[in-house]
Amino acid sequence: MTDATPVPVLTSREKVAATLKRRYRAELRFRAYGLSAVLIGIMCVVFLFWTIIQKGYTAFEQTYIQLDVAYSAEDLDPAGRRAPDDLQAANYQLPVRAALRAAFPDVQGRSELKKLYGLVSGAAEQTLRDRVLANPRLIGQRDSVWVLADDRVDMLAKGKIDRSLPESDRAIDDMELRLFDALKAGRHVEVRFNSPFFTSGDSREPEQAGVLGALVGTLLTLLVTLVISFPIGVAAAVYLEEFARRNRLTDLIEVNINNLAAVPSIVFGLLGLAMFIQFFGLPRSAPLVGGLVLSLMTLPTIIIASRSALKAVPPSIREAAFGMGASKVQTVMHHVLPLAMPGMLTGAIIGMARALGESAPLLMIGMVAFIVDVPKGLTDPATVLPVQIFLWATSPERAFVERTSGAIMVLLAFLLLMNAVAVFLRSRFERRW
Amino acid sequence: MQPSTIVIVILVLTALAYQVGRRRSLAAVGGRRGARNLHSLPGYYGLLTAAWCALPALAVLAVWHFAGERLILGSVLSQMPAEFHGLDAGQRGLLLNDIRNVVAGNIPASAARPAVQAAAIEWSRLEGISRLAGGIVALCAGLIGGLFVWRRINPELRARNSVERLVEVALILCSVIAILTTIGIVVSVLYEAVQFFRLVPVTDFLFGTKWSPQMAIRADQVGSSGAFGAVPLFAGTLLIAVIAMLIAIPVGLFSAIYLAEYADRRFRAVTKPLLEVLAGIPTVVYGFFAALTVGPLLRTVGESFGLTVASESALAAGLVMGVMIIPFVSSLADDMITAVPQSLRDGAYALGATRSETIRNVVLPAALPGIVGGVLLAVSRAIGETMIVVMAAGLSANLTANPFEAVTTVTVQIVTLLVGDSEFDSPKTLAAFALGLVLFLVTLALNIIALRVVRKYREQYD
Numbered sequence: 001m002t003d004a005t006p007v008p009v010l011t012s013r014e015k016v017a018a019t020l021k022r023r024y025r026a027e028l029r030f031r032a033y034g035l036s037a038v039l040i041g042i043m044c045v046v047f048l049f050w051t052i053i054q055k056g057y058t059a060f061e062q063t064y065i066q067l068d069v070a071y072s073a074e075d076l077d078p079a080g081r082r083a084p085d086d087l088q089a090a091n092y093q094l095p096v097r098a099a100l101r102a103a104f105p106d107v108q109g110r111s112e113l114k115k116l117y118g119l120v121s122g123a124a125e126q127t128l129r130d131r132v133l134a135n136p137r138l139i140g141q142r143d144s145v146w147v148l149a150d151d152r153v154d155m156l157a158k159g160k161i162d163r164s165l166p167e168s169d170r171a172i173d174d175m176e177l178r179l180f181d182a183l184k185a186g187r188h189v190e191v192r193f194n195s196p197f198f199t200s201g202d203s204r205e206p207e208q209a210g211v212l213g214a215l216v217g218t219l220l221t222l223l224v225t226l227v228i229s230f231p232i233g234v235a236a237a238v239y240l241e242e243f244a245r246r247n248r249l250t251d252l253i254e255v256n257i258n259n260l261a262a263v264p265s266i267v268f269g270l271l272g273l274a275m276f277i278q279f280f281g282l283p284r285s286a287p288l289v290g291g292l293v294l295s296l297m298t299l300p301t302i303i304i305a306s307r308s309a310l311k312a313v314p315p316s317i318r319e320a321a322f323g324m325g326a327s328k329v330q331t332v333m334h335h336v337l338p339l340a341m342p343g344m345l346t347g348a349i350i351g352m353a354r355a356l357g358e359s360a361p362l363l364m365i366g367m368v369a370f371i372v373d374v375p376k377g378l379t380d381p382a383t384v385l386p387v388q389i390f391l392w393a394t395s396p397e398r399a400f401v402e403r404t405s406g407a408i409m410v411l412l413a414f415l416l417l418m419n420a421v422a423v424f425l426r427s428r429f430e431r432r433w
Numbered sequence: 434m435q436p437s438t439i440v441i442v443i444l445v446l447t448a449l450a451y452q453v454g455r456r457r458s459l460a461a462v463g464g465r466r467g468a469r470n471l472h473s474l475p476g477y478y479g480l481l482t483a484a485w486c487a488l489p490a491l492a493v494l495a496v497w498h499f500a501g502e503r504l505i506l507g508s509v510l511s512q513m514p515a516e517f518h519g520l521d522a523g524q525r526g527l528l529l530n531d532i533r534n535v536v537a538g539n540i541p542a543s544a545a546r547p548a549v550q551a552a553a554i555e556w557s558r559l560e561g562i563s564r565l566a567g568g569i570v571a572l573c574a575g576l577i578g579g580l581f582v583w584r585r586i587n588p589e590l591r592a593r594n595s596v597e598r599l600v601e602v603a604l605i606l607c608s609v610i611a612i613l614t615t616i617g618i619v620v621s622v623l624y625e626a627v628q629f630f631r632l633v634p635v636t637d638f639l640f641g642t643k644w645s646p647q648m649a650i651r652a653d654q655v656g657s658s659g660a661f662g663a664v665p666l667f668a669g670t671l672l673i674a675v676i677a678m679l680i681a682i683p684v685g686l687f688s689a690i691y692l693a694e695y696a697d698r699r700f701r702a703v704t705k706p707l708l709e710v711l712a713g714i715p716t717v718v719y720g721f722f723a724a725l726t727v728g729p730l731l732r733t734v735g736e737s738f739g740l741t742v743a744s745e746s747a748l749a750a751g752l753v754m755g756v757m758i759i760p761f762v763s764s765l766a767d768d769m770i771t772a773v774p775q776s777l778r779d780g781a782y783a784l785g786a787t788r789s790e791t792i793r794n795v796v797l798p799a800a801l802p803g804i805v806g807g808v809l810l811a812v813s814r815a816i817g818e819t820m821i822v823v824m825a826a827g828l829s830a831n832l833t834a835n836p837f838e839a840v841t842t843v844t845v846q847i848v849t850l851l852v853g854d855s856e857f858d859s860p861k862t863l864a865a866f867a868l869g870l871v872l873f874l875v876t877l878a879l880n881i882i883a884l885r886v887v888r889k890y891r892e893q894y895d
Contacts (some may be wrong), residue, residue, distance in 0.1 A: 004563035016785070025785055030789035037684045041708045041763070044756045046712070051726050218520025237606035243601060244608075256611040262810060262880040264817020266619060266844050270869040273851065274621030281691065296614050303611070303756040357715025363848055386717040386820075392722045393824060403724065408718050415713060 009293050052412075056405020063209065065150040065155040067099040071132060085294065090124035092132075096147070103188075104179060115176050119183075120122045121148035121197075140248055142236045143358035146190065151206035151399035156180055157191055160398070171398060194195060195371035195408060202388065203374045206399035209392070211407050214372045217287055217367070217382030218414075220375060224291020225298060230348050232295075233302030234337075237344070240303070241310040242332050261300035268297045269364025277365060284366035289322045293361045298351040305347020309340040333408035342429035349422040353415050385411045439494060439568040443575055447487040457586045465850050473593035481592045484599055485582040488502060490716050495621025497567035505559045505807030509552050514552075519667055532556055618725040622873060625866030632860045633661045640664060644830035644841075646850060646861050661864055663871070665830040671839030673751045673822060674815040676836055679757025683809060685762025686804070692763070693770040694792055710761040719823030723753035740837060745827035748836040765807030769800040769890070806886035813879035817872060819844040843868050 010018075012069050038115070059080045073080065075098075076090040100116050111202065124147035132138050155161050157180075168171050172180070183189050201213030222359045236253075244250040273295035276282045314337050321331040362368075367383050368391060375382035383391070385407060392404040462470045471478075509532070510525075526697035535553035545553070549803070586592075595813040630638070641662015688708065692701050731781050731860070735742035773796050781791040797804075827839030828849060850865035 004484045007873070008724055023790070026440045027787045031691070031695055031790070034687045034695055036693050037702055038696075040684050041688050041711065041759050042704060044708050045707055046757070048711075048722055050716075050754075051722065052718070055725075072610070152499075196761030217648065232607045232610055236611065238607045239601075239604035243604060250608075253608050253611055256615045258884055259877060260611060260614055262813060262876065262884075263618070264814075264819070264876055266817065266819045267622070267873050267876075269623050270847070270851075270866060271618045274625060274866070275617055279621075299614070303608075310843060325594065327597060329600050337542075357713075357717070359715070359717045359847070360823075360844070363823075364789050364851055368852055386715050389717050389721065390820065390824065393717075393724065398523065404721060406600060410574070410719065411718070413714070419713065 005293075029387050045135075052405050052408050056157045056402050056409055057198060058160070058285050059101050059406025059409075060194050060401040061158065061191050062196065063154040064146040064191070064192055065149045065153070066144060066146050067120070067124070068142065069099045069128060069145050070096045070102075070104065070142050071095055071128075071139045072098075074156035076132065077139055082139065084133060085134075087132055087136060087139075088129070090129070091134075092128040095128060096120060096124045096144060098426075104182070107179070108261065108411060112175065116172070116179060118150055118177065119153055119179060121150050123148045125210045140158070140372060145386040146192075148196070148207050149189070151397060152176075153180060154207055155399055157184075157189060158402075160402075165224070177421055197403075201374050202370060202383070202391070204373060206395075206397050206403055209400075211385065212386060212408055213371060214383050214385045214388035214412070216374050217290075217371075218384040220245075220378055220382060221290040221294065221384055222356060223360075224288055224293040224378065226348070226352060228291065229295035229298045229302055229351065233299050233348070234306050234344055235307030236299075237303045238337065238395055241307050242336065243328070249367070257300045257303055260296075261304065264359040264360075265297060265358055266364065268293050270363060271296070272365045283379050283381075285369050285371070285383070286379045287375060287382050287384075288366055288378040289365050290362050290384065292379075293365060294355040294358060297358065297361065298355045299352035300342075305350065306340070306344040307324065309343025310336065310345065312343060313339045346422045346426050346430075349418050349425070352424075353418040356414060356418065357386055357411070359384070359390055362387050373409030436494075436498070436564065439564075439571060440491075441627060442568070442572065443487060443494070446490070446572065446575050446579070447483045448877065450485040450575075450583075451479040454580070454583060455479030456584060457482075457583060458588075458590075458592070461508040461586060462588050467781055470838035471516060472587050472591050473596075473856070477592040478586055480596045481590075482579055482582045482586070486579035487576040490571045493574040494567060497563070497570065499562040501567060505563060508559060509556050512555060513552055534777050536560075542850065599806070604830065610860030621782050622866050622870045625863050626870040629860060629863035629867040632863070633865045633867075637661060638864075639662055642832055644846075646846070646864055659861065661867075662718045662738050663843075663868065665832040666843050666868070667871075668832055668834075669747065670816055670842040671828070671841055672747050672834060672836065672842075673754060673826060673842060674812060676748060676751025677754035677758055677815045678812060680752060681758035681762050681815075682808060684755075685759045685811075686699075686766050689757070689763040689766035689770060690792060690797075694796070708760050708763060710760075710763075711756065711831070714757075716757065716818060716822070719753050719757050719821075720820040723749050723821055723825035727753055734807065736794050736835060740836045743827065743839040743841045745767040745825060746837050747826060747840045750822050750825040751836065753825065754815055754818055756814060757818070757821065761814065762807060762811050765810065766800070768805050770796060772803070772890075773799045797874050800890075802886050803890040807885040808889065809883035810887070813876040813883070816879075817844065819848060819877050823848050847872070 026396065049263065065412075075094045077086055079086055097117055100119065104116055107113060124145075127145060131143065135267070151175075156172050156177070161170060161172055180189070196208065199212055200208060203209040208217060213247050218294070225241035236257075240250060240253065242264045244253075263427060266311060276289045276292055277284055282292075317335050317339065318331050321335045326334065340350070367387050369381055369383065370391070371381050371383055373380075378431065389404055389407050389411065392400045455475045455478055456477045457463060458471055462468065468475060503849055506529070528846065530549040531549050532544060535549060536556050542824065553628050638661050641660065642664050643662045644666045645660045692705055696704070724745075728744055728746065731749050731752075732742045732744055777799055781795045804859045806864055822842045822845050826842060826845055828845065829839055830841050830846075831838055833840065838886060847865045847868050850861055850868075
């Protein structure tokens, strides 16, 4: 060590100064990485919302076509009795087609006529039927009716079909384009608020498909989930937090709760399929089974939230109650539980919000069936909003893309509402000790 | 009597029992004025009577309901013509379904076979009798229970203690449900998986490299046996999870560092909830996003570089899944970083370290076990995630490490095998449960390790 080559002797100050520039640069770089990570995350949020809104805001509008319909008596009511049964069973396709032919007398030939008839939705017949049933005197008269346009026409009216594409690449061919333009020039086309989207169930036809069935199914399912998981979750939390002595059993329960909270949701679906449907013979596709599965899934969330709400109640409250001669159960039921309730409710709402967005386990128990009717009870076949989104997203029709985004917006609005309620509850009722 | 009517009658009876019990306790001490001579408040006597009335009645009703159905089933089947005896389980199930449908009115009785019709009539008759009898027995049980307590009510009866013991038992039962759920999962998945392994050897399943679960309709069809080698699924799951973690770990970790160490209070108050929005978005929305936006986007970008990207590439699903997991990693890492005591940082600053040097050399190593635990939890979530991959990853079981190709995952296969018809005797359906078992065990192991690590770390600085 003695024959070392002469090294310039640096003081520590000089050593530090020599590297300082590099170190500061490293500092800046590190900071920039952090900031850009945050920005990437936020960009993802913004991009996600932007795509969905940009794809889906048109779902809340719907194109209507005005038809000048003649309700001819010999077509609709040959018996002439005006009986509701006859009117219900009548063929309303005839007046719809007649009205279209009258509007375009120059369209001739089988395939051309087929295209002409294809401009309006199949729901047009139902519209006419409803009008006639409501007012049978319309028969034999003329009536100007706005009916739903076909989904491809709807896309065209909303500008989602590029007219400059060659005809073979377009969903709408030149002739349909000409017919549409003629209707539009005559002010027979209108884009209005899409109320059927909120008042009808699912359909194979995009223009007739709505979210009401899925919404009702979601509400029924969440109702079952709440009724089952909230009382049980609160009871379990009260036991673990207030009564349980630390022993093997409570340790086991705790390990189980923590693990269940992290079990993939699809495994709960397998449980539901094998237990509730296969073993107990409960009906498939029912909100009852969906609710049961989701309750098991949300139970850990509710228990964990309720326990922390109970922990937040200071021991002085309990001691005061004991001091007044209250028993353990009385102390908990009369004093601790009411004070912890806002926190527990917040936890329950957050758990519900997660259950609301869950779809994988519900696929397992058959809630993916195509269901047109709005469910009326807990054992009716039903679907839920996220599964409806899944079904529409996997449908090939172009018009379902905007419907899917529209349904996603409805779902997100519900989530937002629930979280807002949770935040409100927390800020309004939570007490700081 | 409908089951719901019986339940309502029992509830009314319970309410009556409450009143009667309460009155009797007061009467025993000569009215309200003597209430101080009672051991418990009068309400407790009422509650005790009500509990002794409701619990036996409901218990009898439940047992009757389940046992009754079995008895009716046996009786109806034994009365059917001889050709319906000695059916195997599948045929029996179909027959029962027919009968049930006729009973429920789903099928008009005229459309059914005469034997089924007769059975349905017999079924309805027996069911009516059984319900009536069950209701009466349940009500009797309730009355006897109520009466039993009612007779014993006197000022010395320790009603409150009994009620409280009941409450405590109820609370314990509620918390045991967590254990029961776990047992339920294990039993149901394991039972079907064992059935599957009887048909397909475990080693073929775990180490086979060919997955084509389609069962042939005809016996002579090509590939009629189906192949159940799950290695391509495991590889696909792993590939997508790795891509997801490559996104989530750096972004999540760096944003946690920035938010915990650099950002001022206002910036944090705005950005943290914004990032957490990502965690609240339902997975089906991510799936839609991956399938309709990211997938096509990657395809176009790939084509402009001369790459062939499958429209259902592993990359699209993995990227979006990574975005989904970012807030999960970042909030866990944030917790772990803030848990590192300030004194450690102060020590490093005092030695002249810059902030980033402190973070890299002091804070992160101190928080590392916790962060690793969090990352393991995130991996388990990525493996178990279903909707994104169902919508954005493919169905073809490719054994590849190329992220531009389509792969399939364990969860996708579970969904495709089970959605639609599910007969519980074909290997195709049972395979889903075998996959579910693997998924459950792997995520369970990851969770247990992760929770251990996190807990140990938390204790370190508490």
